[in-house]
Amino acid sequence: MFLTLSLLAIATVLTVAALIYKLRFKYLIDVTRDIPSAPTLPIIGHAHYFVNKPPRVQIQKLNELLEIYGNTMKVWLGTELNVIMGDVQDVEAVLGSMTFIEKAGEYKRLEPWLKEGLLVSGGRKWHKRRKAITPAFHFKILDQFIEVFERESRALVANLERECRLQSNSGFNLYDWINLCTLDTICETAMGVSVHAQTNTDSEYVQAVKTISTVIHKRMFDILYRFDLTYRFTKLARAEKRALSVLHGFTERIIMQRRAELLRAQENTLNAAADKNSTNGYNATDNDADVGAKRKQAFLDILLHAEIDGKPLSNLDIREEVDTLMFEGHDTTSSAITFFFYNIATYPECQRKCYAEIVDIFGKDTSKPVTYEALNGLTYVELCIKETLRLFPSVPLLGRKVTQECEINGKVLPAGTNIGISPLYLGRQESIFPDANIFKPERFDISNDAKKMNPYAYIPFSAGPRNCIGQRFAMLEVKSIVTNVLRHFEVEFVSDGTEGPTLIAELILRTKDPLMFRLKPRI
Numbered sequence: 088m089f090l091t092l093s094l095l096a097i098a099t100v101l102t103v104a105a106l107i108y109k110l111r112f113k114y115l116i117d118v119t120r121d122i123p124s125a126p127t128l129p130i131i132g133h134a135h136y137f138v139n140k141p142p143r144v145q146i147q148k149l150n151e152l153l154e155i156y157g158n159t160m161k162v163w164l165g166t167e168l169n170v171i172m173g174d175v176q177d178v179e180a181v182l183g184s185m186t187f188i189e190k191a192g193e194y195k196r197l198e199p200w201l202k203e204g205l206l207v208s209g210g211r212k213w214h215k216r217r218k219a220i221t222p223a224f225h226f227k228i229l230d231q232f233i234e235v236f237e238r239e240s241r242a243l244v245a246n247l248e249r250e251c252r253l254q255s256n257s258g259f260n261l262y263d264w265i266n267l268c269t270l271d272t273i274c275e276t277a278m279g280v281s282v283h284a285q286t287n288t289d290s291e292y293v294q295a296v297k298t299i300s301t302v303i304h305k306r307m308f309d310i311l312y313r314f315d316l317t318y319r320f321t322k323l324a325r326a327e328k329r330a331l332s333v334l335h336g337f338t339e340r341i342i343m344q345r346r347a348e349l350l351r352a353q354e355n356t357l358n359a360a361a362d363k364n365s366t367n368g369y370n371a372t373d374n375d376a377d378v379g380a381k382r383k384q385a386f387l388d389i390l391l392h393a394e395i396d397g398k399p400l401s402n403l404d405i406r407e408e409v410d411t412l413m414f415e416g417h418d419t420t421s422s423a424i425t426f427f428f429y430n431i432a433t434y435p436e437c438q439r440k441c442y443a444e445i446v447d448i449f450g451k452d453t454s455k456p457v458t459y460e461a462l463n464g465l466t467y468v469e470l471c472i473k474e475t476l477r478l479f480p481s482v483p484l485l486g487r488k489v490t491q492e493c494e495i496n497g498k499v500l501p502a503g504t505n506i507g508i509s510p511l512y513l514g515r516q517e518s519i520f521p522d523a524n525i526f527k528p529e530r531f532d533i534s535n536d537a538k539k540m541n542p543y544a545y546i547p548f549s550a551g552p553r554n555c556i557g558q559r560f561a562m563l564e565v566k567s568i569v570t571n572v573l574r575h576f577e578v579e580f581v582s583d584g585t586e587g588p589t590l591i592a593e594l595i596l597r598t599k600d601p602l603m604f605r606l607k608p609r610i
């Protein structure tokens with residue numbers, strides 16, 4: 088009797104909940120009826136496929152569902168409506184438009200570190216910042232960073248030479264070394280200072296970057312850490328607080344130092360001009376001021392000079408943007424470089440061609456530094472980088488939020504819908520890229536089919552107004568690093584016998600197990 092009553096009570100509660108749910112979400116369900124989806128479970132929708140599943144399983148499931156239910160489909164996570172787009176026309180309508188520039192809710196996970204920096208912000212704030220920051224990526228600025236790419240990639244080669252002497256048959260994890268190199272590079276180009284990550288892996292700043300990356304991933308993918316109410320009592324939350332204080336403290340100190348240096352340089356210039364007028368002759372401060380003016384500019388210096396609505400950016404504004412560059416500018420490139428080596432090692436003919444091109448341009452003298460012009464001449468290496476980013480896009484999933492109900496190619500998207508777009512899924516579409524799973528750099532050769540390709544089908548740097556502001560920087564950095572490594576070593580992939588690496592589509596694409604390499608010094 089008690090059991091029957093209990094079952095009845097549970098059934099009633101579930102029915103009432105289902106009814107409320109139906110009524111509340113009837114509108115959403117009705118207007119999106121024409122968008123296909125897998126069958127849903129009451130209340131949770133499709134959450135059972137994704138919530139608390141490892142990212143490796145989530146991406147597999149998403150791709151499976153897209154294959155079955157069409158290139159644009161709905162995914163209900165409880166009451167949250169997500170539309171996943173794999174149809175190039177739909178992708179173009181979203182990425183190509185200024186209507187869809189707001190980021191999806193998941194980007195909030197980045198806010199503790201990046202606050203409202205360019206990657207996360209939306210609306211007018213994003214628009215004005217983007218305009219103010221764009222000059223920082225002018226080729227004249229990028230040109231002066233080549234010297235940093237050169238220096239840091241040579242430090243990487245030195246580390247790899249040591250690793251090479253110690254390596255066993257099972258090889259070693261190249262990613263870790265590359266990641267330290269790209270961290271040093273972005274730190275120096277963004278802030279004008281070095282954290283010496285490659286020589287001091289224990290540095291507080293380096294450790295804090297690692298901690299915060301772990302926190303972001305765990306908060307996105309592990310249900311234990313998703314809810315603010317319970318998260319704040321966890322050990323991870325305490326580690327996050329400590330790491331944030333290190334990261335923000337470091338950036339703030341550098342901003343204040345640089346602001347003070349600039350002020351001093353300006354005062355020196357003014358004093359020098361005044362002295363010149365009074366003495367009408369040479370003065371030692373001429374030289375000092377010159378040195379200040381000619382010093383290599385970091386992104387930070389450009390931000391210190393930038394204005395929005397006629398006002399300079401505050402220290403906090405600048406910190407948001409410098410931190411954003413630090414975050415967006417190092418894991419992305421290390422993922423691309425590691426997959427580049429994986430590809431050319433598994434396709435040795437491509438490695439041979441890359442090396443031949445490098446020797447053709449730089450000769451065999453490994454001490455000859457890379458230059459902007461020489462890097463631009465590396466056309467085959469560039470094809471290999473592009474093909475790597477098709478198969479292994481560093482950012483495997485992009486998200487947008489619909490702010491006002493709209494229609495895209497006949498599909499109604501209600502306000503509040505999250506849109507998901509997967510460069511990884513698009514890059515492996517057989518209909519767009521024949522032999523999609525094969526590494527074929529020539530497909531990007533403009534004398535071939537590349538001309539006909541819809542630019543929204545190949546989107547490792549996203550596309551449209553919110554595309555990657557750092558893509559030319561990234562290309563130059565990746566080319567510098569792979570050039571200097573390939574000048575010194577032949578790269579071999581140590582296969583674990585499986586068909587290919589198991590991909591994990593976290594914020595940045597990675598593999599379930601580290602990719603292991605052996606290096607053979609070139610004689």
Ligand code: HEM
Pocket residue numbers: 205206207217411412415416417419420423476480481482484485486546547548549552553554555556557558560561
């Ligand atoms: C291979 C390397 C890289 C790849 C594949 C890549 C890819 C991307 C993608 C896909 C986006 C759009 C993200 C989204 O909509 O959620 C993006 C945005 C961005 N990237 Fe990159 N990125 C790379 C390197 C860099 C570097 C080196 C920098 C800085 C030096 C950078 C700075 C940014 C910034 C600031 C944004 C936000 C732009 C905005 O919303 O206006 N990225 N990147």
